[in-house]
Amino acid sequence: MRIPARFQLMDDDLEPSERTRKGSGRAGAFRSGNPEVRREVRLARGSDERKLRRAARAVRITVSFSGSTLDLRDHTFRNYRETCELTGKTPRLRAHINLELWNRLTVNYLRHCCTTYDNLLEQSRVLPGNLRPLFNQEIKFQVLDEIGRCFPHLAAECQRQRAYSGFSLEDHTVALPDGSLAAAA
Numbered sequence: 001m002r003i004p005a006r007f008q009l010m011d012d013d014l015e016p017s018e019r020t021r022k023g024s025g026r027a028g029a030f031r032s033g034n035p036e037v038r039r040e041v042r043l044a045r046g047s048d049e050r051k052l053r054r055a056a057r058a059v060r061i062t063v064s065f066s067g068s069t070l071d072l073r074d075h076t077f078r079n080y081r082e083t084c085e086l087t088g089k090t091p092r093l094r095a096h097i098n099l100e101l102w103n104r105l106t107v108n109y110l111r112h113c114c115t116t117y118d119n120l121l122e123q124s125r126v127l128p129g130n131l132r133p134l135f136n137q138e139i140k141f142q143v144l145d146e147i148g149r150c151f152p153h154l155a156a157e158c159q160r161q162r163a164y165s166g167f168s169l170e171d172h173t174v175a176l177p178d179g180s181l182a183a184a185a
Contacts, residue, residue, distance in 0.1 A: 046168045052131050056138035061146045065114045073102070076109040103157040110147050110154075140165055 085092035148158035
């Protein structure tokens with residue numbers, strides 16, 4: 001962002017009372033009477049987020065799974081069993097898994113095991129705390145888009161996961177007329 005010269009004050013340019021009135025740097029520009037200057041300051045505030053989104057979108061995502069749909073189901077179920085064993089849960093039998101759960105498990109398997117998703121999340125740990133969730137969300141969106149493109153039968157599940165990944169619990173609640181909260185349908 002370019003701050004106009006009249007707001008870039010040197011210490012010895014003005015009297016102390018004048019410096020206090022106009023301010024200097026970004027704060028002075030933010031209090032400016034010129035709407036264009038205020039607009040530039042307001043837009044520059046989100047520049048880090050825009051740069052981060054562009055950087056995340058520039059990352060090339062590829063899904064590396066070569067095999068049939070049956071092979072994909074076998075790998076998915078094996079991964080599901082291993083995850084259940086690690087977390088101490090009892091896995092369902094293969095015959096008791098419905099289509100929606102199969103699709104969810106398959107998309108999760110592809111995202112974590114067949115892409116560089118987890119490695120990218122590890123690399124994002126060096127980002128400042130307020131930018132890390134934004135980067136991780138952009139990477140997840142890209143991975144889900146790529147999975148949906150490579151596996152059209154999983155595109156609906158990818159869209160479902162994408163729709164829910166950017167929201168908090170507060171975003172999914174609805175205020176009732178009596179002031180209480182209920183889950184959004």
